[in-house]
Amino acid sequence: MAEAPGIPAESLAGCRARAARTVLDQVVLPGEELLLPEQEDGEGPGGAGERPLRLNAAARSRGRVVCGPGLRRCGDRLLVTKCGRLRHKEPGSGSGGGVYWVDSQQKRYVPVKGDHVIGIVTAKSGDIFKVDVGGSEPASLSYLAFEGATKRNRPNVQVGDLIYGQFVVANKDMEPEMVCIDSCGRANGMGVIGQDGLLFKVTLGLIRKLLAPDCEILQEVGKLYPLEIVFGMNGRIWVKAKTIQQTLILANILEACEHMTTDQRKQIFSRLAES
């Protein structure tokens, strides 16, 4: 066997693996390996028995680190699978480690358990409805999964209706299943979305940006005129206002605000407020 020329694999991996701490809020690319803080101690150049001082002693004890969307576990390290910015959230109530994830952008939705989504009923077969959620398969929704539904008291759902629900089963091996009640049996706003209004599609990153707790766009939009919005994590937004024109204006604003700077947005809002 001829000796394979070239760099042995270990050193390649070694020079690519960076500490997760140093890469926070920077762009990472798929294939990069990240070291967690606990592993840096042995591998850092600071040897000779020196240990970097840490502000919180909790990080020393091996708490559970959660690797979120865009990251995978690769031995003891994190492997990046999507390109985007690396984010980190400190553990709030002391369940050690914190959460790391990649803030990426995409249009195609993959069903995830616990996500609230807007679906369109495409078929009614026996006891279940088939709901299109924008994934690879239509999700199934049982007619008993509505608040106050019994075998005799069926919910009033027709083909073509919009449904706001959450996933209970969503993995790559099975057909996704959704329900319109929570674990206590209450609807909590889920179920059939009312008449009229407009449904349109945006990127997934925009939805998360709009649903952030400190989102200015929504606060400004709310001051324009009375309206109702429903956000689905699958990239679908449903809006309704008193007139068709207002609804269309709202839809255009929400679609465009992804690519506008803060100043451009403020200009547009001030123009709207005048008219």
Added chain:
Amino acid sequence: MKFMQRGLDSETKKQLEEEEKKIISEEHWYLDLPELKEKESFIIEEQRFLLCEDLLYGRMSFRGFNPEVEKLMLQMNAKNKAEEVEEQTVELNVSDEEMARRYETLVWTIGKTFAKKRDRAIYEEDKNGDMKPIKAKKMFLKPQD
């Protein structure tokens, strides 16, 4: 099984039990592999954005377009901020008064079912639906001379 017999001593019982266990375990199949240690991994993989970012509730209504949704918004977003405790105590006060009121009317309705036909006249409702003050029962009036 032999070791289950009552008459035997505890020692002989134990011996027999062990022998029976041996026979049974020898018949079991097992893999002839070295023991693999499962590494305790302290990294958990999750695909949900719910854990990463605190997102608001997906249904919103502004300027009173849909009052039910606005109530829901307060409820669901307050859950994240743990303000619910305050709201609950306020609700309790109101429900005490309501309970007292309902208890009053309940006594009246249950009392009505057990009253005889003549006594039911006492429980008649006024035009407004309020209870009439309880009149004195009609007793025999002695004729005045």
